[in-house]
Amino acid sequence: MKIDTVCVQGCKDKLNSTGAISVPIYQSATFAHPGVNQSTGYDYSRLQNPTREAVENIVASLENGTQALAFSTGMAAISALMELFKIGDHIIASDDLYGGSIRLYHHISKKNGLKIDFANMSDISALKNKITKDTRAIFIETPTNPMMNVADIAAIKDMIKDKGILLIVDNTFLTPYFQQPLSLGADIVMHSGTKFLGGHNDTLAGFLVTSNKELAESLRFIHKTTGACLSPFDSFLMIRGIKTLAIRMEKAQENAIELANWLLKQKKVTAVHYIGLKSHPDFELSKKQARGFGSMITFEVASEQIAHQILEKVKLILFAESLGGVETLITYPMLQTHADVPQNEREARGINERLLRISVGIENIDDIISDIKQAME
Numbered sequence: 245m246k247i248d249t250v251c252v253q254g255c256k257d258k259l260n261s262t263g264a265i266s267v268p269i270y271q272s273a274t275f276a277h278p279g280v281n282q283s284t285g286y287d288y289s290r291l292q293n294p295t296r297e298a299v300e301n302i303v304a305s306l307e308n309g310t311q312a313l314a315f316s317t318g319m320a321a322i323s324a325l326m327e328l329f330k331i332g333d334h335i336i337a338s339d340d341l342y343g344g345s346i347r348l349y350h351h352i353s354k355k356n357g358l359k360i361d362f363a364n365m366s367d368i369s370a371l372k373n374k375i376t377k378d379t380r381a382i383f384i385e386t387p388t389n390p391m392m393n394v395a396d397i398a399a400i401k402d403m404i405k406d407k408g409i410l411l412i413v414d415n416t417f418l419t420p421y422f423q424q425p426l427s428l429g430a431d432i433v434m435h436s437g438t439k440f441l442g443g444h445n446d447t448l449a450g451f452l453v454t455s456n457k458e459l460a461e462s463l464r465f466i467h468k469t470t471g472a473c474l475s476p477f478d479s480f481l482m483i484r485g486i487k488t489l490a491i492r493m494e495k496a497q498e499n500a501i502e503l504a505n506w507l508l509k510q511k512k513v514t515a516v517h518y519i520g521l522k523s524h525p526d527f528e529l530s531k532k533q534a535r536g537f538g539s540m541i542t543f544e545v546a547s548e549q550i551a552h553q554i555l556e557k558v559k560l561i562l563f564a565e566s567l568g569g570v571e572t573l574i575t576y577p578m579l580q581t582h583a584d585v586p587q588n589e590r591e592a593r594g595i596n597e598r599l600l601r602i603s604v605g606i607e608n609i610d611d612i613i614s615d616i617k618q619a620m621e
């Protein structure tokens with residue numbers, strides 16, 4: 245089956261005896277046992293729930309993994325992931341990263357005794373120099389949020405192979421529809437399902453996917469023990485969102501390519517970071533490791549005043565945090581997603597008062613462009 249078919253038809257309720265087309269919401273906290281030492285396969289919904297199992301199975305198959313775990317949010321998934329490590333373990337993360345992940349590393353992981361370092365993942369030799377005998381994992385986002393740097397997943401894997409270091413990829417921006425990190429050598433894929441997988445700005449969710457049996461068992465143990473699992477209703481909404489993943493990703497990307505090219509021509513725009521532009525330094529690498537470029541654009545305008553004006557004057561486009569939904573959203577990374585990143589770090593990465601990020605939706609592109617045009621005038 246091709247991936248767009250999997251999105252639509254890949255999710256089945258294995259208990260179905262009614263012919264229902266959609267997976268039911270098994271809104272039950274607990275399950276009755278047929279007898280002593282007997283189980284239907286379901287005991288208590290923190291351990292297993294049929295609706296959650298259905299969404300886990302489809303996310304695993306989309307990512308070419310054998311197992312997926314569904315969490316209540318993306319951050320819950322990363323927090324659970326960190327439970328794989330112990331005091332003194334060293335983790336290297338992308339130096340440009342989702343703000344919430346940076347906050348977790350700085351304020352929670354360090355307190356728990358992990359040693360956290362950040363590196364530019366586009367520079368493999370610099371990354372190699374940061375590896376120590378205690379390094380246990382490399383955590384990358386590609387493309388990164390918000391600067392859209394791309395890391396070569398296969399090359400990083402090649403560099404760390406036989407070193408006992410896990411390669412973890414946050415695949416939120418491109419989704420398995422465009423990029424499948426496990427097939428490129430990653431050990432674990434992480435998702436904020438809140439974004440493109442759900443796709444409608446109505447549900448929070450997170451996923452971890454792997455095809456390594458031992459890792460899957462450890463993660464499953466952490467999942468059921470720490471308990472941030474996805475509810476049956478939210479699992480249903482994820483399944484429903486994934487059905488249209490392929491057409492949403494295609495349409496949003498088509499819009500993003502047009503918008504990025506339009507932005508390039510505007511006098512008030514001083515830089516456009518979109519991996520689908522030939523001028524992007526990682527355009528060729530993106531073409532090599534992914535089937536598409538996605539729909540996230542970051543751009544810089546000439547002054548702080550223009551940035552504020554755009555945020556205040558947009559009508560159709562919504563000034564809101566988050567991304568990956570059908571609605572076009574514009575974000576001010578400095579004050580929203582990256583507000584907690586120390587100022588010097590933030591500015592060193594190019595996240596300044598002139599930087600805006602757009603998650604391009606699936607509206608008509610003419611409406612999106614005329615809205616941003618009127619807001620910029």
Ligand SMILES: *Cc1c(COP(=O)(O)O)cnc(C)c1O
Binds near residue numbers: 342437448
């Ligand atoms: C949103 C996001 C997260 C966090 O996910 P939540 O569902 O908001 O907890 C992690 N990584 C990336 C790239 C994100 O965009």
